[in-house]
Amino acid sequence: MILRILGQETTTFFTTSALFTAIVGFAMQEPLGNFLSGIFLQINQPFQIGDQIQFQGLEGVVESIDWNSTDIRLNSGEITYIPNGAIAKELVKMIASGSVYRTVDFTTSANIPPNQVMDTACKAVINQPLPNINLDQPVFVRMWSYGLTEVNYKLFYYPKNYSEAENHTDPEIRCRVWYALSRTSMGSEYQSTENERLLQLVSNIEFFRNLTVKAQSLLVENSKTLLFDAEELLDYQNLLSPAMFLVVRGCVAIEQKLVPNSTTITFKPFSRQPQNHTQSSYALKPIVIEQVASELAKYIGPVAFSLTYQAAKEVSSLYWLYASLAAEIENIDQRQEFLRRQPDAPTEKFLIGDFFGEMNLFLGEPLPLVKITAVEDTEIFAITPVAVANALHHDGISINTMSRYITQYHNNYLTGTLQEAPSRILNQDGISEQIQEHLKPYFRRLLDPLVIGYPDS
Known part of the structure; x- marks a missing residue:
């Protein structure tokens, strides 16, 4: 109307606009259809990313769904981009789940x-x-x-x-x-902790402290570095055996657990250095002690209260409180019933310089069946019997002498822990004799193949 008032001819204008609109409409028909179909696919979700589908003879896994197309990775590995408009018009078959890799x-x-x-x-x-x-x-x-x-x-x-x-x-x-x-030395080269640092850590270990620097160097050169990812388990599958394990970087969490037998309950922490594992690091709450005492009283009577309060002064956690009190219950079934209320075993963190697996190295005894986890990216130094044999052979130290060191160390630090030598060794020939038998083959490898004799034999 304004154009007409101004005296302008409108016929040509409207004819041109209608034509332009028609051209644009036809040109945008497929993109707009794909866009609207994409909206409906996002809302209805007939299939999701990761589903395996069949479409017009094609079969594959849905990689992505956007506003214009759906991308399918075919079984051949190729990726096909299918317009959403085509998917909305055609039949799509879903493959049963569990076969998408x-x-x-x-x-x-x-x-x-x-x-x-x-x-x-x-x-x-x-x-x-x-x-x-x-x-x-x-x-x-x-x-x-x-x-x-x-x-x-x-x-x-x-x-x-x-x-x-x-x-x-x-x-x-x-x-x-x-x-x-x-x-397993099959990956990319990695610069592990330098030998000087390893030598310093090894020299701090009690039974390697008196070795010469050259012997300690041989100990380092013949051992192996193991790397672990955060939260990765350290078990027989990925630890060398026999070996002793020294933490040189990172942190390892080792579960401390109760080891019951048929008659008694004993403390069995996973020991690393001389320390008192039963010393209380914090006071248990009175309400918690009272609750444990009440549970124990069901089995042994009123004396449970005085025993519980006395035990609470000597233990470091609720787990160990249950462990110490369970020994007061003579009936095995009742004891196990009492221990069902016990919380999960606490863990102890082994930091740089701490080590475990001494009896695995010197006796070949497997590590205790506890959960050992790398808290963070961790480097473990595995000291092997071959390394020990090389170091002792260089310094002229006999197996007898070393076995006495280890026996003394075991009696001072490992007795009553999860790493204590098994009773069959303690009751028969003793630790010293077993260490000699275990280490002798590694010493013989250092000698001439036609071995005539060796002082330690």
């Missing part, structure tokens, strides 16, 4: 046998699985590409929640595999 790539040197690499990587994931890994499905590794200097591998696993796998589970697996390969 992911792959994690890693590379090692071409000089390492593939079977060793694949076995180590699988064990790193299976022995201590991450929460998002579905162990109902297989975890396996395949050699993917081969070069002159390096080999690329793919680790296949099935996530429970596919949407979390890329940002969380995949990086955690890569990290776990790196640590596992580094412990």
Whole structure:
């Protein structure tokens, strides 16, 4: 109307506008359809990221869903971008869950046998699985590409929640595999703690303190550095054996647990250095002591109250209070019933310079069955019998002399702990004789193959 008042011709203008609108409308029809279909897919969610679907003869895993297209990774590994408008019009089939896998790539040197690499990587994931890994499905590794200097591998696993796998589970697996390969010298080179620092830590260990500097150097050179990721378990699968383990970086948490037998309850902390594990570090609350005393009174009567208050002055936690009082209950079934109220075993943190596994090194006895966890990125120095034999041989120290040192150390620090020598050793030939028998083969390896004799034999 304004244009007409101003005397302008409007026919041409409206004709041109209508034509332009039609052209734009036809041009934007498919993008707008995809956009609106994407909105409906986001709202209705007929499938989600990680689901396996079939569409127009294509089968694969849904990688992403945006406003324009849905990306599907085919079984061949290729990614196909399907417009949302096409998905909204066609039939989409869902594949049963549990068959959607992911792959994690890693590379090692071409000089390492593939079977060793694949076995180590699988064990790193299976022995201590991450929460998002579905162990109902297989975890396996395949050699993917081969070069002159390096080999690329793919680790296949099935996530429970596919949407979390890329940002969380995949990086955690890569990290776990790196640590596992580094412990077996199959990963990338890593600059471990320098020998000077290791020598200082080794020289502080009581039974290595009197060795010469050269002997201590041989001890370091013939031992091995092991690296562990945060929250990774230290067990027979990834610890050398026999060996003693020295913390040189990071922190290790070791569970302190109660070891009951048929007649008595004994304190069995995992000892590291001379210390009083039963000394109370903080006072238990009176209301807690009263509650424990009331529970004990059900089995032994009113005397439970005086016993409980006396025991509470000598223990370091509620766990050990239950442990000390359980010995007052003669009936084994009642004792176990009383201990069901006991809280979880406390943990002790081993820091730089602390060590464990002495009897594993000198007697070949396995580590106690307790939970040992790396609190953070941790470096452990595994001292082996070969290293000990080299050091003692250099200084001319006999096995007899060393076994006496270890026997004295055991009696002073390990008696009554989880690392105490088993009764079959204590009751038969004694620790000294068992140490000699265990170490002799390692000494013989240092001598001429035609061994005639050796002073310690």
